[in-house]
Amino acid sequence: xxxxxxxxxxxxxxxxxxxxxxxxxxxxxxxxxxxxxxxxxxxxxxxxxxxxxxxxxxxxxxxxxxxxxxxxxxxxxxxxxxxxxxxxxxxxxxxxxxxxxxxxxxxxxxxxxxxxxxxxxxxxxxxxxxxxxxxxxxxxxxxxxxxxxxxxxxxxxxxxxxxxxxxxxxxxxxxxxxxxxxxxxxxxxxxxxxxxxxxxxxxxxxxxxxxxxxxxxxxxxxxxxxxxxxxxxxxxxxxxxxxxxxxxxxxxxxxxxxxxxxxxxxxxxxxxxxxxxxxxxxxxxxxxxxxxxxxxxxxxxxxxxxxxxxxxxxxxxxxxxxxxxxxxxxxxxxxxxxxxxxxxxxxxxxxxxxxxxxxxxxxxxxxxxxxxxxxxxxxxxxxxxxxxxxxxxxxxxxxxxxxxxxxxxxxxxxxxxxxxxxxxxxxxxxxxxxxxxxxxxxxxxxxxxxxxxxxxxxxxxxxxxxxxxxxxxxxxxxxxxxxxxxxxxxxxxxxxxxxxxxxxxxxxxxxxxxxxxxxxxxxxxxxxxxxxxxxxxxxxxxxxxxxxxxxxxxxxxxxxxxxxxxxxxxxxxxxxxxxxxxxxxxxxxxxxxxxxxxxxxxxxxxxxxxxxxxxxxxxxxxxxxxxxxxxxxxxxxxxxxxxxxxxxxxxxxxxxxxxxxxxxxxxxxxxxxxxxxxxxxxxxxxxxxxxxxxxxxx
Amino acid sequence: xxxxxxxxxxxxxxxxxxxxxxxxxxxxxxxxxxxxxxxxxxxxxxxxxxxxxxxxxxxxxxxxxxxxxxxxxxxxxxxxxxxxxxxxxxxxxxxxxxxxxxxxxxxxxxxxxxxxxxxxxxxxxxxxxxxxxxxxxxxxxxxxxxxxxxxxxxxxxxxxxxxxxxxxxxxxxxxxxxxxxxxxxxxxxxxxxxxxxxxxxxxxxxxxxxxxxxxxxxxxxxxxxxxxxxxxxxxxxxxxxxxxxxxxxxxxxxxxxx
Ligand code: HEM
Ligand SMILES: [Cu+2]
Numbered sequence: 001x002x003x004x005x006x007x008x009x010x011x012x013x014x015x016x017x018x019x020x021x022x023x024x025x026x027x028x029x030x031x032x033x034x035x036x037x038x039x040x041x042x043x044x045x046x047x048x049x050x051x052x053x054x055x056x057x058x059x060x061x062x063x064x065x066x067x068x069x070x071x072x073x074x075x076x077x078x079x080x081x082x083x084x085x086x087x088x089x090x091x092x093x094x095x096x097x098x099x100x101x102x103x104x105x106x107x108x109x110x111x112x113x114x115x116x117x118x119x120x121x122x123x124x125x126x127x128x129x130x131x132x133x134x135x136x137x138x139x140x141x142x143x144x145x146x147x148x149x150x151x152x153x154x155x156x157x158x159x160x161x162x163x164x165x166x167x168x169x170x171x172x173x174x175x176x177x178x179x180x181x182x183x184x185x186x187x188x189x190x191x192x193x194x195x196x197x198x199x200x201x202x203x204x205x206x207x208x209x210x211x212x213x214x215x216x217x218x219x220x221x222x223x224x225x226x227x228x229x230x231x232x233x234x235x236x237x238x239x240x241x242x243x244x245x246x247x248x249x250x251x252x253x254x255x256x257x258x259x260x261x262x263x264x265x266x267x268x269x270x271x272x273x274x275x276x277x278x279x280x281x282x283x284x285x286x287x288x289x290x291x292x293x294x295x296x297x298x299x300x301x302x303x304x305x306x307x308x309x310x311x312x313x314x315x316x317x318x319x320x321x322x323x324x325x326x327x328x329x330x331x332x333x334x335x336x337x338x339x340x341x342x343x344x345x346x347x348x349x350x351x352x353x354x355x356x357x358x359x360x361x362x363x364x365x366x367x368x369x370x371x372x373x374x375x376x377x378x379x380x381x382x383x384x385x386x387x388x389x390x391x392x393x394x395x396x397x398x399x400x401x402x403x404x405x406x407x408x409x410x411x412x413x414x415x416x417x418x419x420x421x422x423x424x425x426x427x428x429x430x431x432x433x434x435x436x437x438x439x440x441x442x443x444x445x446x447x448x449x450x451x452x453x454x455x456x457x458x459x460x461x462x463x464x465x466x467x468x469x470x471x472x473x474x475x476x477x478x479x480x481x482x483x484x485x486x487x488x489x490x491x492x493x494x495x496x497x498x499x500x501x502x503x504x505x506x507x508x509x510x511x512x513x514x515x516x517x518x519x520x521x522x523x524x525x526x527x528x529x530x531x532x533x534x535x536x537x538x539x540x541x542x543x544x545x546x547x548x549x550x551x552x553x554x555x556x557x558x559x560x561x562x563x564x565x566x567x568x569x570x571x572x573x574x575x576x577x578x579x580x581x582x583x584x585x586x587x588x589x590x591x592x593x594x595x596x597x598x599x600x601x602x603x604x605x606x607x608x609x610x611x612x613x614x615x616x617x618x619x620x621x622x623x624x625x626x627x628x629x630x631x632x633x634x635x636x637x638x639x640x641x642x643x644x645x646x647x648x649x650x651x652x653x654x655x656x657x658x659x660x661x662x663x664x665x666x667x668x669x670x671x672x673x674x675x676x677x678x679x680x681x682x683x684x685x686x687x688x689x690x691x692x693x694x695x696x697x698x
Numbered sequence: 699x700x701x702x703x704x705x706x707x708x709x710x711x712x713x714x715x716x717x718x719x720x721x722x723x724x725x726x727x728x729x730x731x732x733x734x735x736x737x738x739x740x741x742x743x744x745x746x747x748x749x750x751x752x753x754x755x756x757x758x759x760x761x762x763x764x765x766x767x768x769x770x771x772x773x774x775x776x777x778x779x780x781x782x783x784x785x786x787x788x789x790x791x792x793x794x795x796x797x798x799x800x801x802x803x804x805x806x807x808x809x810x811x812x813x814x815x816x817x818x819x820x821x822x823x824x825x826x827x828x829x830x831x832x833x834x835x836x837x838x839x840x841x842x843x844x845x846x847x848x849x850x851x852x853x854x855x856x857x858x859x860x861x862x863x864x865x866x867x868x869x870x871x872x873x874x875x876x877x878x879x880x881x882x883x884x885x886x887x888x889x890x891x892x893x894x895x896x897x898x899x900x901x902x903x904x905x906x907x908x909x910x911x912x913x914x915x916x917x918x919x920x921x922x923x924x925x926x927x928x929x930x931x932x933x934x935x936x937x938x939x940x941x942x943x944x945x946x947x948x949x950x951x952x953x954x955x956x
Contacts, residue, residue: 133914245780310787317765318780344787348794356802356892364882365892367802373885378805382798 010058014051021050025100032096041200042100044269049073052262056150064121064151065258071120072113072259079112080105098201099270099289104362106270106289110263110296117259123152123252142651152255154247155651159254160233161547163225164540166257168618170222173265175611177211177218181588184208186604188592200269201288208588210272210290217277217294218264220390221301223528224343225257226536227397228308231336233543235312237642238330240321240660240675242652245314253307260300267293276586278383281368281376284357292361295354302347305393309340321641321675323660330640330664331420335400338424342431343393346386353382377444384435391524392431395495395531396424399466401539402488406470407665408638409485410477414665416469426462434459440511449508456506463499467492483557484636487538490565495530498523501576516586519579522572529568537617544621545635549647550628556620560613567609574603639667639674711838718756719831725749726827730820733950739809742946749942757834757935760786778925785929789936792900796940799896800947803889809952812879812886815870819949822865823941829858830938837931840915840924848927849915855934856908863901866894886955893944900937907933 025046030036037043053069060066083105088095094102101109118124126136142148142155149162184193193204202210232254236244244250267273271288284291316329316337356367357379366372368379407414414420436444436452470492481489501523504510514520537560545551578596579585590596634643641658642649658675666672729745732738754760763786764779836851874880874890881891907930914920920927 131910131914133917133919246784249784306791310784310791313787314780314784317783318776344791345794348791349798352795352798352802359881359888359892365888366882366885367806367888367892373806374888375805378802381805382801385798 006059010055013054013058017054018047018051021046021048024050029100032100033098039199041098041269041271044200045100045266048265048269049076049262052265060147060150066150068117068121068255068258069262072117072262075116076109076113078109080109082112083108103289103292107292107296107358107362110266110293114256114259114263114296114300117262118252118255121152121255121258123248123255125152126248152251154243154251156232156236156244156247156250157547157649157653159250160229160231162229162254163232163257164229166254166261167222167226167229167536168621170218170225170261171614172618174215174218174222175614177215179607179611181208181211181215182604182607184588185590186601188590188594188597188600190589193588200272202272205588206272206274209274209276209586210268212586213273213276213294214264214268217298218261219528220277220394221257221260221264221298223394223532224301224305226532227339227394228253228304230332230397230401230536230539231312231339232308233547234539234642235315235333235336236319237649237653238333238640239316239319239324240641240654240658241315241319242654244311245318246311249307250311253304253311256307257301257304260297260304263293263297263300267291267297278387279354279357280383281357281360281379282370285360285368292358295358299351299354302351305343306347309343312336312340313344321658321660325660327418327421328660328662328664329421331403331414331417331424332397332400334421335396335403335424338428339393339396341425342389342428346389346432348386349382350386350390353379353386356382377439377442380439380442380444381435384438385432388435388438389428389431391527392427394528396427398491398530398532398535399495400424401535402470402491403466404640405484405488405538405542406473407667408636408640409480409482409488410474411480411667412473412477413663413667413669414469415472415475416465417663417665419465420469423462423465426465427459430455430459430462437506437511440508441515453506453508457503460499460503467496467499482541482636483552483554483561484538484542486558486561487534487541490561491530491534491538493530494526494534494565494568497572498525498527498530501526514579516584517579518575518583518585521585522575522579525572525575529572540621542636544624544628545631546642546647546649548625548628549630549632550624550626551631551635552624552628553620556616560617560620563613563616564610567606567613570606571603571610574599574606639664641675644675644677709842711841712835714756715831715834715838718752718834719827721752722749722827722830723824725752726823729946729950733946734816737950737952739951742951746942746946750939753830753935753939753942757830758932758939774923774925778928781925781929785932789932792936793940795896796943799889799893800943803893803947806885806889807952810886810955811948811950811952812874812884812890813877813954814879814890814949815873816949818865818870818873819945822862822870823945825858825865826862826938826941829855829862830935832858833931833934837924837927840920840927843921845915845918845920849912852908852912852915856905856912859901859905859908859934863898863905866898866901870894890948893948897937897940897944900940904930904934904937 022043025043026036026038026040028046029040029042050073053066053073056066056069062070080101084095084101087102087105096102099106129136140152140154142153142158143151148155148158149165153159153162181193184191190204193208195203195205197204197207199207232244232250236242267290269290270293271290273279273284273287273291273294275284275287275291279291279294316333320329356365359365360367360369360374366374368374368376370376403414403420434452434456436448437456440449440452479485501519505514505520505523541552541557578594578599581596582594583590583596590600632647636643641654644658645654654677656677656679658677660674661676662673664674666674725745725748729742729749732741732745763782765783770776832851832854836848836855839847839851871891871894874887879887879890881887911920911927911930914926
C-alpha cells in the first residue's frame with residue numbers, strides 16, 4: 001500500500017466503503033421495511049457517508065478531516081437512534097419510515113453530526129481548553145506540504161486555499177448536476193428522467209427538481225466559500241497583517257462548511273426536494289426529509305459566512321499596517337468589508353426563515369400555514385431580506401478583484417479611487433432596501449411595488465460608478481492580456497450583460513411577464529459569472545504564483561478562457577431568448593410546439609463546453625502546482641506589498657513589516673511609491689489571549 | 699494597567715450600577731402600569747428603547763469600543779480591544795435573529811397577543827433584571843481586585859439566570875399549554891414559543907459562560923486580564939436587552955386574544 005499514490009488509495013477505499021455502506025443500509029432497510037429497495041434512499045445514504053469518509057481516510061489517514069467525518073457519521077447515527085429510542089418509549093407509531101429514521105430523528109441526528117464533526121476535526125480543541133483554564137500554544141506548526149490542507153490550520157493563507165479548493169469541489173458537483181438536467185432539457189419530452197424511473201424514492205421529474213434545486217444551492221454555497229477563499233487569502237496580506245484577527249474562529253468558519261456540504265449530499269438521496277433553492281412554503285412544508293437536510297445544510301453553511309465576515313471586518317479595522325488609512329486601502333479590501341457587512345447581518349434572516357419552516361414541519365407551528373392563520377408571504381420577505389443582499393455578497397469581492405487587477409495590467413492609475421471605494425459600500429447599503437423586487441407577483445401588498453422598483457433601479461447608480469471607473473482606467477492604457485487579465489475583461493463584459501438585464505426585471509409591468517421565466521435565469525447567470533466566476537478565475541490565475549512559486553500554464557489558461565466565454569454567451573443568450581418567448585424556469589419538460597428544441601440543444605452543447613473548459617482549468621491547476629514554470633518574483637510587476645516579497649510567502653506574511661507611504665494604484669507615475677519595508681513599519685502583533693505567551697515560530 | 703489604579707473609579711462605578719438598576723426598575727414598573735391602564739404602544743416602545751439604551755451604555759459599556767488601534771499592539775489591552783470588537787459584531791449579527799422574530803410576531807399577530815400569566819411574566823422579567831444588576835456588580839468588583847465579591851455576585855447572577863430559565867421553560871410554558879396556548883395551536887402560540895424558546899436558548903448559553911467564568915475565577919485566573927469576565931457580562935446583558943423588547947411584545951402590547 002505504501003507506494004500507490006494517496007489519491008488512488010482514497011478512490012479505492014471510496015469504492016469499497018461505498019459498497020459496504022450500501023450493503024449495510026440495504027440490510028437495515030430490508031430488516032425494517034421487509035422489502036429490498038435497491039434504488040432506495042437508505043442504501044444510498046449509508047453509501048455516501050461511508051464513501052466520503054473512506055476517501056479521506058485513504059488520502060490522509062485517521063486524523064483531521066477524516067476524524068471529523070467519522071465523528072459526523074457516528075454522531076448522526078447516535079443522534080438519530082436517540083430520538084428513535086425516545087419516540088419508541090413515548091409509544092409513537094411510525095418509529096421508522098422509508099428513510100429508515102423518522103424525520104425528527106434525521107434532523108437531530110444531522111445536527112449532532114455537525115457538532116460532532118467540529119469536535120472530531122479538532123477545531124474547537126483550543127476553546128475547550130481555554131474554558132477549562134488551560135493555555136494552549138499560540139500557533140500550531142503546520143505539517144509541511146499538501147497534508148496541512150486536510151487538517152486544522154490557523155494560517156489564513158492555508159485556510160484561504162482550503163476554502164478555494166472546497167469551492168472548486170462544490171462547483172464540480174453542482175456543475176455535474178447541471179449537466180445531468182441540461183441533458184434532459186436538450187430535447188422536448190422526457191428522455192431519461194422519465195416518470196417510470198425510481199431513484200432514491202423519486203421519479204425522473206422529481207430527480208430533475210432535486211438536481212435543479214441542489215445545483216442552485218450548491219453553487220451558491222460554493223460562491224460563498226469562493227469569496228471567503230479570496231478574502232481570507234488576500235485581505236490579511238493586503239492590509240499588512242500577519243494573520244486574521246481571530247485565527248481560530250477563522251478555522252472554525254471554514255470547517256463548518258464541510259459537514260454542511262455532506263448534509264447537502266444527503267438531501268439528494270433522502271427523498272430530495274423540489275422547491276428550488278428558495279425553499280418557499282407551502283411546498284417546502286411538505287417536501288420529503290431531503291428538505292430538512294437542505295435547510296440544515298444552508299443553516300450550517302450560513303455560520304461559515306457570518307463568522308468569516310466578522311473576522312474580515314475585525315481584521316481590517318484593527319490590524320492595518322502603519323499609514324494604511326481608509327483612503328489608501330486596496331479596493332479589494334473595501335469590497336470585502338462591504339460584503340462582510342451584508343453577510344454578517346442579513347445571513348441570520350435566511351437562517352431564521354429556514355428554521356421557522358423546519359419548526360413548522362417538526363412541531364406543526366403554523367408560521368406559514370395560511371389555513372391556520374400563518375402567512376406564506378412572510379417567508380418570502382424574510383428569505384429575500386437576505387437573499388437579495390446575498391447577490392451582492394456574491395459579486396462585490398469579484399468586482400473588487402476587477403478593480404484590483406485592472407490597473408496592474410493597463411499600467412495606469414485606477415480611475416476615481418474614492419468613488420470606487422465608496423460604491424461598494426453604497427451597493428451594500430442600498431442592496432438592503434430592494435428585496436421585494438423578487439415578490440412582485442407574490443400577492444404582497446400592492447403599494448409596496450413601486451418603492452421597491454425605484455430602490456432597485458437606484459442600485460444601478462453605484463454599479464455604474466464601477467463601470468465608468470473600469471472604462472476610464474483602460475482608456476489609453478497599454479493593455480497586456482495574460483490569462484488573469486483576459487478573465488478580468490471577460491468579467492466586465494459579462495457583468496455588463498447581467499447588469500443591463502436587471503432593470504427590466506425591476507420594472508413592475510415587465511416583470512409580471514418575465515418573472516419565473518428563463519429570462520431571469522439568464523439574467524442571474526450573467527451577473528454571477530461576471531461578478532464571481534470570471535473574477536474568481538482571474539484571482540486564481542493571478543495569485544497562484546504567490547501561493548506556489550510557480551505559474552499556471554498560459555496556453556491552457558487561454559484555452560480555458562476562449563472556450564468558456566463564447567459558450568457561456570450562447571448559453572445565457574439562449575436562456576434569455578427562450579425566456580422572453582415564454583419558457584418557464586424550473587421545469588423538466590416543455591411543449592415541442594413552442595419550438596424551443598433547437599435553442600435548447602445548442603444551449604446544452606454550450607453547457608458541455610463550459611464544463612470541459614472548467615475541467616481543463618482544474619487539470620491545469622493541479623498540474624502546475626508541481627510542474628508549472630517557476631515564478632518566485634514580482635511576476636505581474638505589481639505595486640501591491642505581497643508581490644514585493646518572495647513567493648510562496650513566509651508563514652506570517654512579512655518578515656520585515658511595511659509602511660504605506662503613497663497611493664495604491666499610481667501605476668506609471670514616476671517616483672510614486674505605495675509601500676516601504678522597514679522594521680518599524682508595522683505595529684507588532686502577536687495573536688495571543690494571554691500577553692506573555694512565547695513568541696511564535698517562523 | 700495596574701490592578702489598583704482604577705479602584706477609585708470602580709467605587710463610583712459600583713454606585714453607578716445601583717443607580718442604573720433603580721432607573722431600570724422604575725421604568726419596568728412604569729411599563730407595566732402603562733400596559734394595564736391606557737396601553738399606549740408608542741409609550742411602551744419608548745420605555746423599552748430607554749431601558750435598552752441604559753443597559754447598552756452603562757452595563758454593556760459600549761463606549762469602550764475603540765476602533766482606533768492603540769499604539770502598543772502586543773499589549774493585553776490591544777487584544778482585548780480586538781476581542782471586544784469581535785464580540786460586538788457577533789451581537790449585532792445575533793440581534794438580527796431577534797429582530798426577525800419581532801417582525802414575525804408583528805406580521806402574524808399585529809396588535810393582539812397571547813393571553814399569558816401577567817404575574818409570572820413580571821416575575822421572570824424582574825428576576826432577569828436583578829441578575830443583570832449582580833452581573834454588573836461582579837464585573838466591577840473583579841476589576842476592583844475583589845475576587846471574593848466577584849465570585850459571590852457571579853454566583854447570584856447564575857442562580858437568578860437559572861431561575862429565569864426554569865421559570866420560563868418549566869412554569870410559563872406549562873401554564874400556557876394548560877391554557878390552550880400551544881406551539882401548534884395558533885400563530886400566537888407559535889410566535890410565543892419560538893420567541894421565548896430562542897431567548898431561552900441564549901440564556902442557557904449565557905449560563906454556560908457564567909459557569910466557566912465562575913470556575914476559572916475560583917482558580918484565580920483573572921486579575922488584570924479579566925476580558926473573559928467582561929465578555930460574559932456583555933453577553934449576559936445582551937440577553938437582557940433582548941428580553942427588554944420581547945417582554946412588552948409578548949405580554950404588554952395590544953389586547954390579549956384567546
Ligand atoms: C442593476 C442591477 C440589478 C437589478 C436591477 C436586478 C434586478 C432583479 C430582479 C427584479 C429580479 C427578480 C426577477 C424575477 O424573479 O422576476 C432579479 C432576479 C435575480 N437577480 Fe438581479 N438584479 C440586478 C443585479 C443582480 C446582481 C448583481 C446579481 C448578482 C448575482 C443578481 C442576481 C439575481 C438573482 C440570483 C435573481 C433570481 C432570484 C430568483 O428568482 O431565484 N442580480 N434581479
Ligand atoms: Cu434581487
